[in-house]
Amino acid sequence: MINQQGRKQRRSKAHSSGPARLKDIAQDLGLSTVTISKVLRGHPDIGEETRARVLKRMKELNYQPNFAARALITGRTWTIGLVVPDLLHPFFALVAKAISADIRGQGYSLIITSSEDDPELEREEIGQLLARRVDAMVIASAQHDTDSFRRIEEQQIPYILIDRRIENLQANFIGVDDEAVGLLATRHLIEQGCQRIAHIRGAGTSTAAGRMKGYKRALATHRQPQPPGYVVPVGISGDDRGSSGGYAAMEKLLSLKQRPDGVFCFNDPVAMGAMHAILDAGLRIPEDIAVVGCGNLIYSDFLRVPLTSVDQDSAAIGKSAADLALSLVGKKEPPRTKTELMSPKLVVRASSLRK
Amino acid sequence: MINQQGRKQRRSKAHSSGPARLKDIAQDLGLSTVTISKVLRGHPDIGEETRARVLKRMKELNYQPNFAARALITGRTWTIGLVVPDLLHPFFALVAKAISADIRGQGYSLIITSSEDDPELEREEIGQLLARRVDAMVIASAQHDTDSFRRIEEQQIPYILIDRRIENLQANFIGVDDEAVGLLATRHLIEQGCQRIAHIRGAGTSTAAGRMKGYKRALATHRQPQPPGYVVPVGISGDDRGSSGGYAAMEKLLSLKQRPDGVFCFNDPVAMGAMHAILDAGLRIPEDIAVVGCGNLIYSDFLRVPLTSVDQDSAAIGKSAADLALSLVGKKEPPRTKTELMSPKLVVRASSLRK
DNA sequence: TGTCTTACAGTTATCGATAACTGCAATTCA
DNA sequence: TGAATTGCAGTTATCGATAACTGTAAGACA
Incomplete structure (x- = not known):
């Protein structure tokens, strides 16, 4: 009984507090949540008229899909992790800007962490990014050994080294010659x-x-x-x-x-x-x-x-890294590690x- | 039948691909997932011996809780959003570093976006952060009007303006006098x-x-x-x-x-x-x-x-902003907007x- | 000796979305 | 004209965790 009360409260929430959910739109329009989800993803199943109605209501309610829910079922977080030794350094700041700009339009967000050139801290940061299941990582590393990267590989998350290489590590690399x-x-x-x-x-x-x-x-x-x-x-x-x-x-x-x-x-x-x-x-x-x-x-x-x-050209390095990262997202077995060396001028x- | 096959495949995955889940540990140890979850959260329900067994197995499997799943049920993403006009600018880079360093130890990650001083772009970025349900936002804004901030307020997400104020907006502010x-x-x-x-x-x-x-x-x-x-x-x-x-x-x-x-x-x-x-x-x-x-x-x-x-003192501004942000996370009605002016030297x- | 705590662990519902199927009517094709 | 296809929407199970209850046995207490 109390439980039912609880549920009702939850449901009534739909129009009071908290962001709109698929379910709210569905109930408003007398449709199922699946239909709304299909509209959201541009699934061909949905008819023109229905689609229009749904889109209209989504606008009105200012609907924004819940990333956590989506990530849970799809396994993609639409998040890229970036690890740099020092954000204050213009080179890395520019790289960060370039990556951010490149992935922005494709729905990705960037988690940036600064390792202060401390291998231990960097290890922790990489661990955090792994825990968050970022879709890919771009790393300018302060590491001397490879175990952090082995962990990333175990989780089958694509990663790209920039600027600095790691000895004895076969990995994607983008940097200057x-x-x-x-x-x-x-x-x-x-x-x-x-x-x-x-x-x-x-x-x-x-x-x-x-x-x-x-x-x-x-x-x-x-x-x-x-x-x-x-x-x-x-x-x-x-x-x-x-x-x-x-x-x-x-x-x-x-x-x-x-x-x-x-x-x-x-x-x-x-x-x-x-x-x-x-x-x-x-x-x-x-x-x-x-x-x-x-x-x-x-x-x-x-x-x-x-x-x-x-x-x-740090902007070019950033952009290349971002493009490569996105192209690798979701692929089970990365084709082959790629090395891109920019020519300096x-x-x-x-x-x-x-x- | 096919369905059951599917489920079995999923389950057998436990020990082959993908990161370990609570369920894997539970099955290994013959316990329920709830028990494992309780250990994870330090719940007093669990006995010493059981706790030790669970912790040991978690280490062995290199278990990391799934942030998306946790965010979905708890409503907290353990993520802070930072919006700056230009990451390349040392002031903002330093602020970003300070925030990052401050929240790092508390389990938070930082999503950083650079608006390039473009109000329109900034609006979009704020929208992205809202969609991601960040727990709080820190913004050095290029806006001239308040509607972006009204949207943040609607979602009851605490936010803190730094460096630049917005006219006609009563909000938390940290900056220099x-x-x-x-x-x-x-x-x-x-x-x-x-x-x-x-x-x-x-x-x-x-x-x-x-x-x-x-x-x-x-x-x-x-x-x-x-x-x-x-x-x-x-x-x-x-x-x-x-x-x-x-x-x-x-x-x-x-x-x-x-x-x-x-x-x-x-x-x-x-x-x-x-x-x-x-x-x-x-x-x-x-x-x-x-x-x-x-x-x-x-x-x-x-x-x-x-x-x-x-x-x-950009580092101080960053730290203050981070501390204030974290202190506001999860509070329904923020106590009162706070203004902190640092004295320059x-x-x-x-x-x-x-x- | 029987009831009440306490300690410890399990059940069930839920978060908000998506994948994979399952209908059902209208249309097409043989 | 009956079978197969297509268009469109709904059902059900699931992602991986947590909140809120529900047991159950051992010990405390009257």
Whole structure:
């Protein structure tokens, strides 16, 4: 008896509180919920007149299907997960924007998490996304091992690595051809007449390794000297990264007997730090030392000396990743892992322009 | 018959594909699903031994509750929606990071959407979040009218405006005291000995209006002149905003008979543009014209001339918004709208340091 | 010794949608 | 003209969990 009361209350709710449900529309129109559902999905079963009536009522009631209910029965959440090391970094912010824009029109939403470059945190975040049964994941990872990704594979959720690869992991990857990045930047410095080119390298990521490889190849190809001490890493820990790391690294380079006359920096913040160090030492950019950064961050135009930088089209990476992710949703066995390498391009500004 | 086959297949799935369900654990252990559910929720009904057995099996199967199923019955999605005008903007990126970090530990995930400052797009995004039944929303809005928010209120979903207010809308708000921002910046310029202080103002938002009000009040209080033409707006359309807008606005100010000797800029990108214009005109900063920006974006340190800027603690805003949002989740009638104004603080750098 | 608690676990209905079938009338085809 | 098809809508079972009751045995208490 009490139970029946309960049910009646529930039903009467239809027109008072809470969003409209299929059932409400059905009752209003004297149809079954299935019919309404079919209209919603554009099922051919439904006649023109009925369809019109239903659509009209849906508008009036401002009906919005319940994602949870739909997800439960269809097994799709219409949600994509994105894991980045740092949302504040313009590269990742741009990627996030691009993905968001790309999937928006297709009914997907984006859950974004920032791992703060902490592998442990990232593991947890991936776990959360798994628990939420996102339809696909896009990850710029701070991991060093593969078990997080094995878990994703177990659940048969498609995922795409961007920007950074993982060793010993066969997975979809979209990013920049980092060796080409190093090649492009270094070759440019050579063309500008630099004779002793140093490199401030990043640490830990595949990205850093690739860029250094390109740097070395360019030097070798053009028979340029590679003096000892000309490759300096920026610290991997918090304070020593980014621009302050670049500053410290540059100081080391400046203290060498043979000072370099060109520097290729792992990324733009590092390059900014390096430039500070150079200017603080009373040297000129680019006359004494030419500087090339990487990332072409939007604020490159506003530095003391506008910074030449290798541009990686982050929007394109985001869009590609999103497209690939969506194309993989729902497929049982992903066809084959796909690797897409974007070619970088150089944006030349004053910091390296000697001629 | 066929039906039964279907069911059997479904059940046998338990140990082959797909994530483990409550039912799988229950069957394994010869218990009912309800018992497992109770263990999951820490219900006191369950005995120690049983609880331990269940927990052990949950670990082994790597069990993760299905959010969709749970959301359907409990009415909570454990999801917060965030709408910002531009994820690329460090202010919003920082807010997003702070919210994400704050809610992470409490089992919530964050759906982030970027409206590109387009009211129409924002409306759609809010609609999406409503359809997904997020538990609460945090919005930095580009809207001019209130109907989107009425819709949110109808669904009884708590929401919090940040950074920008909406006219005629009584809602939770967390942001910076913009009048104090204008006051602080302008007073600082006065203290630095500026005699003719101009303002490059933003357009359209409550933020812009508040900052200008503070600027004017500071001038009035200190009996400073307010010559005509000393308040210049940056364009509201795409190309004329940000730094290029600041450049154009500064050019106007430079062409006045009485050139200003101090400028308070609506935000840092605008200030960067203004500084470019000043330097390009062969003038010195701060000797000829002192510049103060707003936002204290992380790259302020790397400009041609380090920029004095009013800092708004975006992380604090994000955390406050997240805390308020979570505290409001599930409450039928929100107690009363709350307004929290953070006090800004000035970060002085070379661009305004005359003494 | 019989009733009342207490501790512990199970039953049943439900959340809001969809998939897979099942009708039933009108139409088409042989 | 009877059988098969088509168009259109309804029935039923289900997705994976939780809320609200309903037992049942062991121990407490009078």
